Amino acid sequence: MNYTSTRDTGVSLEAAQAVKQGLSRDGGLLTPVEFPKLSQNDLNAMLPMSYQQRATFVMGLYLPDYSAKELLGFAEKAYGPARFDTSAVAPVKTLDAATHCLELWHGPTSAFKDLALQMLPQLLSAALKKTGETRTACILAATSGDTGKAAMEGFADVEQTKILVFYPKDGVSAVQEAQMLTQRGGNVNVCSVVGNFDDAQSGVKRIFSDEALRDELDKRSYFLSSANSINWGRILPQVVYYISAYCDLVRDEKLKLGDKVNFCVPTGNFGDILAGYYARKMGLPVGKLICASNKNDVLTEFLTTGTYDRNRTFYSTMSPSMDILISSNLERLIFDLTGGDGAQVKKYMDALAMSGSYRVDDGVFGKIKELFWAGSCGEEATAAAIARHYKEYDYLIDTHTAVAADVLEQYRAATKDETPAVFVSTASPFKFCDSVLKAIGQTPAGEGIELIDQLQYATGRPAPWRLAALREKERRFDLCRKKEEMPEVVRTFLD
């Protein structure tokens, strides 16, 4: 199995090299040249398996240069009881006969990013050995809140790596900030940036394309790599939970093997829903993929009109991990839907960089309409969805999950499609206490991590223990810089 660039199909890399490198040199995303197929027999064989075994099975199809024994070891460590608070790892909760919720927040940082970021450091570490790399990997990540913490937790004290995270000063929740500033590990650092997420992300992209800085780091025996979802090592572990959710539903007799199911995914960078698309491409019986956006509805517009246009107002919402105007992983979808036409993708991406917009041709747009449905959910509707689920199902969901729940209802009202559906729950409500308290009719008394207790008392539900323990933890970092100063932060960190 080889990997190629979405912008130049002349590129051909082995899996370990693709994971190590993160991004293709031409700026494209590294993507498998073929997608293995899952037969009904394969799915049947996976029914009795643990999550760890399912992960080993699925990931092994894409990583021939990693042995099954090696992958099982990674999966047991990544998803074991020391890190996940349920042996199911990614449990499916049933709300009614046709509606299920896939809970992806049982890991150490209480967001779905853990499913990938507990695995990626192990894939990368092994890739360093497999490729004979002697330099240290310096992982840079821009975060809208959840990636940064999950990446630091995954890479903390991993040999031959250092990790530096940038986040927008006023763009993350109080709990998310406290999680990052109290991170353990001798090889981690975090810096807030004056500005919004796109400022932090474009700062990181500039560092990656700064040849002089790269040369300087190379002389000091470092190379840069990425923990953002442009890395294939992040997308692949996410393919697993779509397949696993389907297997659970069949195992628990809520579906018959072969029945279709729709997935509704709260989307920002298009990584999560892309993994669902790949699962479908492998043969998982998926009907529609429903893309849920918050008030930043650039993807809703794209998937319903075929035109991507980032020239619009950026809104800070109560679902900050979806406050994104440039969805990097869309590039992989378009590559696939053009039949692997790297030159065409490059044209679209050049147009995006130059003018902020592009329009896909009718062939691609036709396929998009067949596969996807898209909707967006404003702030009031987000709060209403939290309140409704709490009242009707006694089920507490976070702001991102609420966007998906609302858009699923929009989809059903618009299409009358009665196919069973799973909406994806991407974070614990205890990461967004302020918004969740208000949504269920409580007045937040206090601020920041103090509200964790209030939400526990108000709902009678326990917070994930690591969040409840934040109060006692010492804050280790307090760096804040302008985006122009980001390269200097990297230099100082590596001194």
Ligand SMILES: *Cc1c(COP(=O)(O)O)cnc(C)c1O
């Ligand atoms: C990152 C994130 C998302 C968006 O996922 P993408 O892969 O960027 O589309 C949604 N919800 C939460 C809680 C997140 O952390």
